Amino acid sequence: MEQYLQVGVITSTHGIRGEVKVFPTTDDPQRFKKLKKVFLDTGREKMPLEVAGARFFKNLVIVKFKGIDNINEIEKYRQCALLVDREEAVDLQEDEYFIADLLGMEVYADGEYFGHLKDVMETGANEVYVIESEKHGEVLLPAIHDCILSVDTEERKMEVRLLDGLLD
Structure with a gap:
């Protein structure tokens, strides 16, 4: 399992005092108000940052990090992910999973290997699992x-039932 989980992505800077606009990739963007520490994934390292404050603007979170007080110090980190240990x-409910834990998982149908979970699409009603199958190509399976x-x-395994019409 992954040690770090993504909670957002820096989209751009905000003002000149080192604040950034973050697109939240968590189900609960309000958690940014409680976050004290995040890791900035620069591609080379995971740099620890202390969150000094967060506020909301439309669908984004404006985040201020302690010790970063200038636009030039943070500008180079556009499109970098923010991670938490x-x-x-957040605590998960029964039958809830982190997407990072599902990706790449082996999928079995009727006890036989069917493919691997390639992606998770979030729709209004329920999530849809994108399964890559050698025999059937890309199969969309509702997460119900x-x-x-x-x-x-x-074990990184998932057992599924293929309802009639899913492979058509």
Whole structure:
């Protein structure tokens, strides 16, 4: 399992005092108000940053980091992900999973290997799992109890039921 989980992506700077606009990739953007520490994924390293404050503007979060007080210090980190340590992650309810834990998971149907989970699409009603199958190509599977029988994040396996019409 991944040690770090993404909570947002820096889209641009905000003003000249080192604030950034962050597109939240978490189900609960309000968690930015409680975050004290994040890791900035620069591509080479995961740089720890202390969150000094967060406020909301439209669908973005404006974040200020402690010790970064100039636009020039933060501008180079556009499009970089903000991560939290798994220990800082929100508590999940039953049958909820972090997307990072699902990606790449082996998928089985009727006990036979079917493919691997390639992506998760978030729709209004429910998530849709994109499964890459050698035999059937890309298969879209709704993440509902009728289709998803079991998920084992430790073993990285998922057992599914293919409802009639899903492979057509």
